[in-house]
Amino acid sequence: MLLPILLLFTHLITPNELLNAPNTWQILTEKPNHPIEQWTRHCTAKEYSNQALMHCYQQAYDKWDQELNQIYHQLRLQLDTTGQNKLRQAQRRWLAYRDSEFDLVKHLYGHLEGSMWSLIIVITKMDIVKQRALELDDYLTTLQFEKLSQ
Template sequence: MKKWLPVAALFASSLALAQQHPIDQQLQQCLDRESSTAGMSQCYSTATQAWDKEMNAQYTGLMKTLTGEPKDKLRQAQRAWLTYRDSWRDASVSYFSRTQGSVAALNIGAGQVSLVRNQALTLQSLRKGGCTNPDDC
């Protein structure tokens, strides 16, 4: 029985990777290849740009389906979120730069990816009509 544990673990990790969004897969592959802080920072930057593009696509698609008050409310919410994102980035840069030295860039980059990824997935769940799975929200 114990000899199957490594095979089961490998299968489970492969399944988890297969269920990841392609942007997350590319980010993980990039991080696995890089060994320098600068290289890993570039991985995060590339992933943030990709998630930003995905977020904009989800927002644009959703806006095309809405009219009237719901459309106005979504526009207001997205503008407020963009202000929040920028404020959070500024706060993260200020905090991490003073407390973590060269590792700060990695934490700032990971935080940026997370913020934009979550917003893209939230907009995607709205386009789908709701959150059928709590992880989709």
């Protein structure tokens, strides 16, 4: 995901060109029709300043974080006690991973000059949380499908 962002900031591609390129979002995301993805595309399509884009991506991060928490609780309800314990343990480990990644990203990019690096930090954090939300959603979808097919 970093390459298209860098192309955008080096003015080799405009935001609209990035958003409208064939299959760009399908390549960059696993679920381009997810409501949060649609919201993010809409928000970033009309914004051009780093500050405005930062606001869009920070809101998208917040939305993915809420989505992650909702899916986690829905998934938990589908599991037996053993499954709930395993999910809780996995989520705690993922939270430690997330926090470590956030620290690393901040260390790598936080000292670099230019507002684009702050934006890249926010986008990277959003992607980390989004990926976990989509993973848990896949687990939930699989369990729900299995229950329907029984």
